[in-house]
Amino acid sequence: MMHSPNTLLVNPTITSRASARFPLSLLHLSAALDRTGTSQIVDGNVDRDIVAATLRALDERRFDAVGISVMGGPQMAPSIEVSNAIRERHPHLPIVWGGYFPTLYTDTALSAPYVDYAIRGQGEESLPELLAALGRGETDLSRIGGLSWKRDGAVVHNPNRRFSLGDSGIVLPYDKLGDPRRYLAPTFLGRRTAAHQAAIGCRFRCTFCGVAAMFGGTTALPTVARLERDLGYLKHTLGADSIQFFDHNFFDREEDMVPLLEVMAKLELPWWCYARSDALLKLSESSWKLVRKSRLRMAYIGAESPSGAMLKEIRKGTRPDQTLEVAELCRRHGVIPELSFMVAPPENTEAETLQTFEFIRELKKINPQSEIIVYIYTPLPESSRHEKDRGKRPSTPLRDLQGDPVVFPTTPEEWTEKHWVDYACHADAPWLSDDLRRHIQDFVTVLRCRFPTVQDLRSPPWAKRGLSAVAAWRYHRRRYDKPWELNLANRLVRLRLPQVSGL
Structure with a gap:
């Protein structure tokens, strides 16, 4: 008789304890896994010795697999460390990597001896299916969408799985984090700010963006009932007084957003979100009234560049004049625009950078409250783009200062080198x-x-x-x-x- 699978979910350390927020991806996975089995979460942002906390959990209970959420940048080193520790202590326990890194760099992830399986994109259906198949002793895993795995030493990539935003009718299992209130943090929004993600994906395909590579131009919005239930729980049960939305792009089509804004206007929780200038400019006055009542404090807007040619090249879909317009629009409605820019592109590196500096000065004249974030432009390699976009409008091959081709890492360990951590964090580039x-x-x-x-x-x-x-x-x-x-x-x-x- 087959037993119900028990899964350990691990979030390797990526930020300080003070900056720890709900590990939302693992909470969603846990809710999905618990429909047919059980799960436990170890969060390295709270349990600071992630290796010791993970091994302790594995010693206390029997698990059928370990799922590890992995992003590039500073989370790579602890992800490798905890994976190696698991492999050494429990050599036959399946280790599954999921999240942005194995989605964008699948072959690189599976090149490691401590990674058995990689989930590309959304894992709420793929991971339970994988565990069920392993529990039945199946060796042919080709039917599991979104899974990459090893067969006879070769990496096999199953077809992608369509994204969905199902509603189980319950709130996320926050109790698996111990006291979830410890994740509520003082911010400029309020004394107890909670992180939440209402929608997933984005309809746009910016060439430098991991979201575009992961979701391929699709997005899924929550139902009104789900949003009201989730935010109501955060406010009335956990005591949250403000919300930081981790939606990849909060404002979608206006007709779809109005019912959600009505829920938020009723709850009146000050909030922060990601947004696009063109979406905000299209909102009607009645929708802006709802936005004001809902108490939107700040919108993070990807301005990227003052160059229309560059915006077209990176498939941003917005124009420089819209960035200027949205700064003024936000000023009128009492919303602080947090505008991000990508400087130092591989071509016209210095000229584009200096032009961006002048554009930022112009923005500050229009709206002195505008907050400015400056990153280095570090595009994804062609191989990391979503399958729908590979080969379409391929970018010019990247070259370093000496004119040599930029060769991306082929192992997780190489991605822990400082210059590649900086690249993943948009903090440096080989041509700079x-x-x-x-x-x-x-x-x-x-x-x-x-x-x-x-x-x-x-x-x-x-x-x-x-x-x-x-x-x-x-x-x-x-x-x-x-x-x-x-x-x-x-x-x-x-x-x-x-x-x-x-x-």
Whole structure:
């Protein structure tokens, strides 16, 4: 008689304890797994010794498999460490990697001896099906959509699975995190901000975006009943007083958004979300009334570039004039636009960067409250694009400073090297010169000192005002290089960096 599968789900450490938020992907997986079996969650953002916590859980109970959620960047090293520890202590226990990294770099993930299976994209159906098949002793796993696996030493990629946003009628199993209230954090939104994801996917296909590569231009919105139930639980049961939405793109078509905005207007929880300039510009006045009543405080908007040609090249689907318009629109409606830019592209690297700096100054004139996030443009390799997009409008081959082709890592261990962690985090690129790298860093230093973020609750107001005054002359005269006095002051004040720490 086959027993119900028991799965250990692991979220390797990726952020500080103070910045820990609900591990939403594992909560969704846990809810799906519990329909036919049982599951347990270990969160490395709370259990700081992730290896010890995982091995302790494995010693206390029998598990049929371990599922590990893996993103690129700083989560790679702990993901490898915990996987190796599991393999050494329990050599026959199946290890399944899921999340962005194995979706974008599937062959790289499966090249590791400590990864047996990789789930590409959404795992709520694929992982339970895999566990059921393993429980039955099946060796042919080709029917499981979204699964990549090893057969006779060769990697097999099953067909993709269609995405869905089913509604089980229950809230997520937050109790599996111990006391879920410890994940409610003080932010500029409120004293007890909760992370939540209502919709999944995005209808757009930006070439640099992991969401586009993962979801292939699809999105799924929640039902009104589900959103009301989930937010009601966070507010009335857990005591959340504000929400940070992790939806990949919150505002979709207006007619679909209005019923959801009505729910949020009723609950009046201050919130933060990702949005697009064109979507916000299309909202009617009646919808903006709902947005204001729902208490939207800040919208993270991917502006990316002031160059229409570059926006077209990366398939952004928006225009520079829409970025300027949305800054003014947000000012009128009391919403802070958090605008992100990708500087230093592989072509016209310096010219594009300097043009972006001037565009940012123009935005700050239109809406001084605009928050600016500056990243390095680091596109995904062609092989990581969604299968619908591979070969369509292929980008120019990437080359480093010496003119040699950029060769991406072929093992998880290579992705832990600092320059590749920086690449994954949009913090550096092989074609970036030392001089331009320093110039970008200096510009960002002057900008964030001149306009300290409202998200910074740690630095005292007098310190932020002082830094702003000291940086004013540099900003006014465009004297960005070598801001030694600001770097010195930052050692004492340590302004918050939203692109690193989030809310």
